[in-house]
Amino acid sequence: MFKWLRGLRALPDIPDAHWQATLARYPFLAERPTAEIARLRTLAAEFLRDKEFHGARGFAITDEVALAIAAQAVLPVLQLKGGLDWYDDFVGVVVHPSEVVARRKTTDEAGVVHEYDEVVAGEAMDRGPVMLSWQDVLASSVTQADGYNVVIHEFAHKIDMRAGDADGCPPLPPGFAGKRSAREARAAWLAVLQPAYEGFREQTIVAERFGGDVPWLDDYGAESISEFFAVACEAYFVNRPRFQAEFPPLKALFDAFFEPGPGGD
Numbered sequence: 001m002f003k004w005l006r007g008l009r010a011l012p013d014i015p016d017a018h019w020q021a022t023l024a025r026y027p028f029l030a031e032r033p034t035a036e037i038a039r040l041r042t043l044a045a046e047f048l049r050d051k052e053f054h055g056a057r058g059f060a061i062t063d064e065v066a067l068a069i070a071a072q073a074v075l076p077v078l079q080l081k082g083g084l085d086w087y088d089d090f091v092g093v094v095v096h097p098s099e100v101v102a103r104r105k106t107t108d109e110a111g112v113v114h115e116y117d118e119v120v121a122g123e124a125m126d127r128g129p130v131m132l133s134w135q136d137v138l139a140s141s142v143t144q145a146d147g148y149n150v151v152i153h154e155f156a157h158k159i160d161m162r163a164g165d166a167d168g169c170p171p172l173p174p175g176f177a178g179k180r181s182a183r184e185a186r187a188a189w190l191a192v193l194q195p196a197y198e199g200f201r202e203q204t205i206v207a208e209r210f211g212g213d214v215p216w217l218d219d220y221g222a223e224s225i226s227e228f229f230a231v232a233c234e235a236y237f238v239n240r241p242r243f244q245a246e247f248p249p250l251k252a253l254f255d256a257f258f259e260p261g262p263g264g265d
């Protein structure tokens with residue numbers, strides 16, 4: 001069991017049978033090069049050591065549950081400098097058996113407060129826990145073609161929020177895209193992300209209102225640029241060939257950030 005090991009500094013040993021079962025469940029993990037899979041396993045063990053899982057509504061956290069989440073959560077930071085430091089602003093991972101109804105409150109431009117319910121498969125709070133629906137975590141094993149993955153979505157928000165508000169732009173390393181200043185790097189990032197988001201948003205609207213072609217990817221990505229970033233990250237990590245075909249400039253941008261290569265250039 002992983003739980004009692006969490007208080008120790010030593011990395012928990014992930015039994016081989018458990019690890020192989022996780023890879024078999026999530027083909028996008030198994031498809032990675034051998035060296036990356038070995039690093040993924042180490043990072044997943046670190047994640048299990050450092051994070052605390054809590055079951056909500058009577059849901060029991062088993063080794064299977066914890067490992068399935070850990071293995072997917074570490075994929076986005078696999079090649080980022082700092083590794084799991086990207087997630088060091090929180091400890092808790094709350095797992096619900098299925099989707100959750102979240103009470104929302106927003107204030108519109110006229111100052112009127114609107115309250116409504118939203119059904120969510122996951123949620124990432126700034127410097128707070130990550131919430132996930134196990135039913136949706138499981139579904140990610142069969143929604144690879146659709147580019148859907150709730151774990152990567154929520155942890156992409158975590159990466160985005162490292163630079164302050166969730167705005168679709170994570171903290172970029174020095175010299176990113178050959179730019180000298182952080183401000184220029186951010187402008188270069190948004191120069192690619194913004195038009196991709198606007199194109200997706202327009203296609204979603206045309207599909208909804210005028211029966212146009214439904215775009216690939218979850219239309220939740222049309223909500224805001226930060227949601228588009230999270231939705232695009234899902235696709236980038238679980239179905240790279242299709243992502244490349246649909247969003248070539250974004251694929252190159254994400255490659256530069258998520259897979260900077262040796263030397264971190």
Ligand SMILES: [Zn+2]
Nearest residue numbers: 153157227230
């Ligand atoms: Zn989101």
